[in-house]
Amino acid sequence: MNDTPHDPDFDDLNGMDPADEADAEAGLNSDPAHTGVGMDNLDAILDERDQWKDRALRAVAEVENIKRRAETQNNDARAYAIQRFARDLLGVADNLERALQAAPKNAEGAEAGLVTGLELTQKSLLSAFASNNLVRVAPEAGEAFDPHLHQAMMEQPSETVPGGSVIQTLQAGYALFGRTVRPAMVVVAAKGSGPAPGTSASEAAHAYEAAASATGGAHDSKA
Secondary structure, three states, rough: OOOOOOOOHHHHHOOOHHHHHHHHHHHOOOHHHOOOOOOHHHHHHHHHHHHHHHHHHHHHHHHHHHHHHHHHHHHHHHHHHHHHHHHHHHHHHHHHHHHHHHOOOOOOHHHHHHHHHHHHHHHHHHHHHOOOEEEEEEOOOOOOOOOOOOOEEEEEEEOOOOEEEEEEEEEEEEEEEEEEEEEEEEEEOOOOOOOOOOOOOHHHHHHHHHHHHHHOOOEEEEO
16 A cells, blocks of 8 residues: 555646646746736836946946047147147248249259259158148138138229139248138138139139239149
8 A cells, every 4th residue: 555645736746748747847827927027017117227237328328428629638738738739830931932932933053953952841841731631711802701710901993803702922821730720811802703704714713813913923732
C-alpha cells in the first residue's frame, strides 16, 4: 500500500498539453492581477522612462550649445588679440601700394629690380594677411555697394555703372574673421546712373577707361 498523499494538481499536470505545460512553467498563464505588477505600475514606469529620455536629449542639446558658444568666444578672442596689430600693419601695406603706383611702368636696370622687390614684398605681405584670415576688400567697378564693407567717400553720376554700385576704389579695406577692420573707401554711382539706352558694353567700358585716365587711373584692386 502506497502512503504518498494524493495531489489533485499532479493529476492535472499529467493530463496537460505539452504547450500549456511549458506556459505554466514560464508563468505565462498566471493572472496579471496576482503577479504584483499592475497596469498602473507599468504606466508609471513608461512615464519615468520618457522623462529620463527627455532629460538626456536636453543635456545633449545643452552640450552642443556650450561647444558653439565656446568656439565663438575663442574666435572673438583671437580676432581681438590681433586686431590692433593687423590695423598697424595696414599702413605698411598702403605705403607699399603707393610706392608701386608711383613706380615707373617701363623701369630698366636698377629701377626694374627695385620695382620687382616691391612687388614681391607686397605679395608676401598679402599672403601673410590671408593666412591669418585678414582678407583684402577692394571692390571692382560695377560691384554693389556694401555698407558693412565699404565706405562711400563721394557720390557722382556715371554712364558705365548703375546707381548704387561702386565706380572706383580709392583705398582697399580689410576684414578679419568676417569683421571689418577697415572699410574700403569707394566712389559710388549716384541714383539714376547707368549706360544710356542703346550703349553697347564695349562703349561703356571705353567710357570708364577714359574717365579713369582723367582721374589719375583706376585703383588696382588685385590682391
